[in-house]
Amino acid sequence: MKNISRRTVDRALIYIRTLEHLIKEKRYLVSSKDLALITGISDVQIRKDISSFGKVGRPRIGYKTAELNKTLKGFVLQENVVHVALFGVGHLGTAILRYPAFNEDNIKLVAAFEKDKSKIGKKINGVRVYPVEMAPKIIKRTHADLGIIAVPASHSQEVADIMVLSGLRGIVNFAPASISVPKSVIVKDIDFTIELLSLFCNSQR
């Protein structure tokens, strides 16, 4: 990520999110003006960003959505594949293992960890389930960068500690409890309650 500002990466992620939607809606082309309307970022900034990623839109035609999306993902990932370790193979964990969009997007679930012995040794959607004590070793071997917490709230801190010890640098936390980790580890909490409250308030207007 050297020489690229944090803000540029954040904008690139917004463009990717927008392009994903346009592609799903079968839009093959998009102008910087359309992107500006959807994202709230100025079209001048958008053209500047995109040309810095090596793409130029054609006047009156715009950008090819799929091509631009691919370029942007290449830019934010810098040709990396994101290796992800999952903790907890209950209903949520199993849903994440079966999530169909990961493989297309250079995101690879490399291992799953679980306490329940009846699940250990199984493969779900090609991903092996290991006992949680093996996490440090397996995470090193599989070069996992990020981890997902899908265990009950009562076990989330214990699992977070193992993730930190194993060298993971980022954690997506689905457990409805906040976790303490060193500052060098980034946590993204996904809180269904807040999402629903926010949606409710917006739908009342």
Place this chain on the structure above:
Amino acid sequence: MKNISRRTVDRALIYIRTLEHLIKEKRYLVSSKDLALITGISDVQIRKDISSFGKVGRPRIGYKTAELNKTLKGFVLQENVVHVALFGVGHLGTAILRYPAFNEDNIKLVAAFEKDKSKIGKKINGVRVYPVEMAPKIIKRTHADLGIIAVPASHSQEVADIMVLSGLRGIVNFAPASISVPKSVIVKDIDFTIELLSLFCNSQR
């Protein structure tokens, strides 16, 4: 929501999110200065907002986190309980039905809908599973406000159409496909891919 600006509600949601974390970290008191540091909103604005909700902090002591959180939730919900209908009782849907934090927060899952006949008629965590064709009737009877899509991407638009016909005003969409709905219906897409990409980029810095 009358007489309350959209921005005030948005800030209230940010305060709630922050307070939830503080409470989980066993913080009983918080000052407007601390809230300002965490949220990036000025402490003057925070004190003004909170006093408009009828709470005043005590000088040098601050606000009681649990009490303030309760007041704020009362404010954004206006004494409503949010009634939610779930579509899709696979692994993700089951995880949502078992999500423990909803009941405490005036969010009530009132019904689940599914195509698979082997699941219909069951109760999961107290919520009855109905055939999807019954959605319009059951949604009216249970006064559901919001719906959650937890079906495969290939069925998400079909389900979204039923939700719109049933009168739901907001949709949380977990399917990795975007849905088309009238402008009066608000959609919140939860995209695991984008969350992981964003976390990866941030953890590289």
